[in-house]
Amino acid sequence: ASERRLAMICPGDSGGEAAWLASEIEVVAAPSLASLINHLRGLHRLPPPEPALASEGGAYPDLKDVKGQETAKRAIEIAAAGHHHLLMSGPPGSGKSMLAARLPGLLPPLDPAEVLEVSMIASIAGRLEGGRLTRRRPFRSPHHGSSMAALVGGGSNARPGEISLAHKGVLFLDELPEFQRNVLDALRQPLETGQITVSRAAAHATYPARFQLIAAMNPCRCGHLGTRELQCAKAPRCADDYLGRISGPLFDRIDLVVEVPAVSPADLLLPAPAEDSARVAARVAAAREIQSERFAKAGRPELRTNAEAEGELLDEIAPLDPPARQLLERAAKHLHLTARSWHRVVRVARTVADLDGSEVVRKPQIAEALAFRRHAPRRG
Template identity: 50%
Template structure:
């Protein structure tokens, strides 16, 4: 009997749990058994490993082989178990004589020619290996992504032969080098949007405090243009946020484009998207649009055209910043602290309140259209602003307002004030932190009291007004929240009912 014990990693959300790969060789009829809740793609590794070892010039043991993936109660998916299984068989059969595998982690899919193919979740794997104090060996195509994690010791291999030469002949595996951060792309300029000064101001406030925003206006007034220019106003992400965002993208079928590392995501799903497409799901849960927009922007155009049940699933993530996906076998938690920007028409035909075109909708049709957005959902939004039709003179005139670069400087300064004061964006403040950091002046307090009575604001709306006012004060470089700041914040809540 011979036994090889090495470690791989199984992804569970954005974490990678240690999985020991135990290879046991015994006398008897030749067989290759995989145990430990392997899913279909893991079971198929038997044929890939067998073919890869033969092509690489190794002997596949003609004995009874048992590969145990422990812990047994964790479902194992992904083809990245191919490499640790192959290395375990080679070690157990004595073909890696003298190899010390105790300080290494392995992950990689094997091709039939013994070449290594990339795997998903490289950053999560690097994080887990680094925390365990181990060296991570990955396919050459996945290694640069894993090297983005600070302090990770990642080695790149192109084939199974490379790894065997590393352990038996001491031929070094090259250390993976993280790609350098790329310059941000050229975002569309806010100066391109004619008029709409109030909407531009709301967009600046939303960017500074990372508040959610609803744009309401007739077709062609610039709602989508405004939303597309928000990424150009946002402050840059820190390294921790960039790693979180990259880890989520790495788990998807498409994988991470390392050239996008450090850039805030901008997701704009079509209104036919299902609830699992937005929040994530599947038998082996995958992140949805709200998690892919983590630390970035989720733009929902034609908001009432989304199924009401789809919009309702956003209520909890908007509050908690994460989504819990529960299945019969296990549960997964994905981060989902996204900034929601939405756009809608004022009525089904879209021309209610238009200065030149008459609305054809009946009052009942308008009421049903607006009723597609529930009160609890609207109560979780921070701001709503009208985007009216612009005049012919404004449309044909020269560009007005400020450039995105000028506004981004103010946004960055306001965001820095918030981070210095409380360590997070104003929109992320909890109730206790609102009481600590968002105390208004006496005149502002009286105005808030009047607004509570006249507008019937809920407790949640009251706190959102305070957080908005705090952001407005930060943009004005004010340490205190004045009545003017509160008054401007209140007007952005009026459109939410």
Template identity: 50%
Template sequence: MINARIRSFAFAGIEARPVWVEVQISSGLPAFLIVGLPDKAVGEARERVRASFTSIGLALPAKRIVVNLVPADIPKEGSHFDLPIALALLAAMAVIPFEAVARFAAVGELSLDGRLNPVAGVLSCAIEAATMKMGLVCPQAQGEEALCGGDIAILASPDLLSLINHFNGVQILTPPDFSAVDTSSVPLVATPDLADIKGMETGRRVLELAAAGGHSLLLSGPPGTGKSMLAARLPGLLPDLTHRESLEVSRIYSAAGLLKDGKPLRRPPYREPHHSASQAALIGGGAKARPGEISLADHGVLFLDELPEFSKAALEALRQPLETGQVSIARAMARVTYPARFQFVAAMNPCRCGYLGDATRECKKAPRCGEDYAARISGPLLDRIDISLAMQPFTPLSYMTEAGGEPSAPVAQRVQEARSRQYARQNGIRNAEASLDVLRISQAAEEMAQKIATRFRFSARGYTRLLRVARTIADLAASDHIDSAHVAEAATYRLRAGQA
């Protein structure tokens, strides 16, 4: 006989899977058992629940207590099962009415004094609860996060005692205020401004193109030419996330436990892992198949500085996500799929010493050192990069005499206008992912593009990406069609066959 049960959730990637938490209290030797493939954190819920009950003046009955997590063949991981176990026990002990609890799912971790601590994945739980037409009980600190999941009843409680009083009608928990999660109230993070950059007109141009079309970008050149400085200013040019994008990115950060203060992300994320990052850290994985940097950069920017210094396995693992916009992680105990539609930006030196081509500074192994260094990046990965720019060094004197450049604000406005044209023409798709049949290319421009592709031996992918960049150039010029001048400029940013 089941005395009480309540809904909770197990996680598969960013998806929340419904789980029943069943409680049976029967005669027999006193025991407290949790079954249904619990991990160590779930098994330790026994002691946290017991201590929480003691702190509010309750004691577990001296009987055999069995908690069953259904379905039993799905692994249950995480401390978020503490609260549903406690609520199901309270209902089974008739401390709170079962009918009141049955309308809610629950997630939350218990402290020994009965306080509720934040847990990962509340946003995904709220979304799943909305599809099941149920409310959600969660820690007070995550009430605003849960509200983003849908129009459902949210009980955000600071502690277990408040929940008991609420379900018994002694105390009313105030619902979270939705106005607090309005994206207009989320402060913008300060980003470096383009006005700090002097000169570098071509670098500024390719940065604007990359921002406008969502294109991947490779910056190469000797040390000190401004590669990292340019990349750091890309986030300031990108438009705010749409509601759909914000929800998707926030779910990833919620599942990873990185959503600060329960606030949804408004701005595109910017991730810049060190080149010592492992393949699992970059792509995702580990014992619990956690999201990697490419998923945390979803609808944002992934910047890899010193690109050839990353492990070859990690770089090659980027190829599929760059094409599909998602990554599937298969492990013996888990198989999950994470979104990974990121904008890839990378920087590299021309060789290990960094001064290839400078006769006064290059090492004695030139030019072989440059060939070996560039060979660390495979051709298939380079073929997936839309824009490539070889940056040239400049003297400190020329830098000091250059006037300051255009600030980020007007550039960001042009980027927003170009994005609006793309979304209207391509039904919300950026140029970087658009198909050829929607790009609107003139006959002369198409013939030029075909000649360029043949002359420089572009692959079919390279030809497509050439036209996508040309489409972005046309959008920034407010042109309805791609003209020959747009194709010619796009061709200057494309890596040729045999070019490092």
């Protein structure tokens, strides 16, 4: 009805959900047929329904709770601003999960159209209660023992999986190499296309899956590679075996890779950081507003973030000045960047430029994007 610009009549109990479209089309939520007839005859007009909101569940954890880890915080901010995929590597207790839990607090709330997209998936999955919707972006954190059907969707009665439930939000995969390799490789298609097709003998179902992947891992199985007193006897071979569970093509689809070192006692004694989540979220919101306006001017208003730009559109929105292009060309040869890696570096650099308020992508922004671009986490 929204796409055709038609008015919509729905049952009264569905009014709270349908009301999110009231700014675009006329919505009538009738508690009974008699009330609907009276409304259409003009005898008793039904009031427009009010959007139903689910409980927001309290405040998000604040970024100021994380002491140290300034490089990782910068990576989190860039990831949030451009919807880029991020992998954090570090020993146990370094704060990877703390950082991931604070990412949702940096993201802007869902707009009404996105709310409806997310709610339709939740409804199909049987997770929508009483038509109450939320403007919070999804944050899904499945266990590493999750099956293929649980993560990507399927089952005897095909249902959306975790990647679809994370649509327009965050999919956090902790202990990334502990997931089954075939399950991880199944993420490659949706990371590129933003959707997943589940095939069954009776039918095929395609679900949206435009999620932001945030992953965390130890540098090796024991988690203490490089610390002589703690690392296991198999080091450094254990690290190669551990990283070998993640395929190269999956690594190639991750935009930012950052090391999260162990927190020292000196870091713990430092006062709380002055910059909280609200201040970082304001910069993220400003950068995302720039991106939305740019896509609208380019005739692609359905796109919201730099991570979605491809091909000629990416060239149009991310012009490189000569020093930036020269640096990227040299890095491509030295680091053996694939075409996919090249484009992902440009997208990240475009986001850094947006955070800096620069219309043109310059050399320092390409340099920062390259600094976060690795085929695998550095070991030892």
